[in-house]
Amino acid sequence: MPAPDATQPLPPSSSSVSRRAFLGRAAAAVGVTGFLAACGGGEEGADGGGAGTGAEVIEASSCLGYATLSDSDQQIRTSLNYVDASEVADQNCVNCRFYNAPDEMAPCGGCQIFAGPVSPAGHCTSWAAIVGA
Ligand code: SF4
Numbered sequence: 282m283p284a285p286d287a288t289q290p291l292p293p294s295s296s297s298v299s300r301r302a303f304l305g306r307a308a309a310a311v312g313v314t315g316f317l318a319a320c321g322g323g324e325e326g327a328d329g330g331g332a333g334t335g336a337e338v339i340e341a342s343s344c345l346g347y348a349t350l351s352d353s354d355q356q357i358r359t360s361l362n363y364v365d366a367s368e369v370a371d372q373n374c375v376n377c378r379f380y381n382a383p384d385e386m387a388p389c390g391g392c393q394i395f396a397g398p399v400s401p402a403g404h405c406t407s408w409a410a411i412v413g414a
Contacts, residue, residue: 334367334371334372334373334375334376334402336367336373336374336375336376336400336401336402337388337400337401337402338365338366338400338401338402339365339388339389339400339401339402340365340400341363341365341389341397341398341399341400341403343388344387344388344389344398345387345389345398346396346397346398347397347398350396350397351396354395354396354397357394357395357396358395358397358405361394361395361405361406361407362405362406363392363395363399363403363404363405364403364404364405365399365400365402365403366400366402366403366404367402367403367404368404369404369408372404372408373401373402373403373404374390374392374399374400374401374402374403374404374408375390375401375402376410376411376414377404377408377409377410377411378409378410378411378412379392379393379394379407379408379409380392380393380399380401381393389401392405394407
């Protein structure tokens, strides 16, 4: 098997996996608190009075890819307090800079911070506004 050509860009899926792997290692290396600070997340609204973006609440556990998540993948989701229905006003996965919209009609999107599907109406403590929005 020939050695990979380091001058060529990785295909999109490999690049995405590498980013996840990097972020996961970064979270483990600096601890969740430091990781959240580095990502600009960790802040929640004072009232917690509903999501307010009209995004559809989908159970991520019903989406493709959830069942095959590893224990460490699940641990990262839990440590970042991921929920399928945001309780923070105007903060959902769909208006987060780390959201990957689903392909075609798939109900769940993805997150650039951790592996597995996320609800469009979801939220975690790494939420960050879309740049320029
Ligand atoms: S889970 Fe949702 S809110 Fe959290 S970083 Fe990923 S896309 Fe953003």
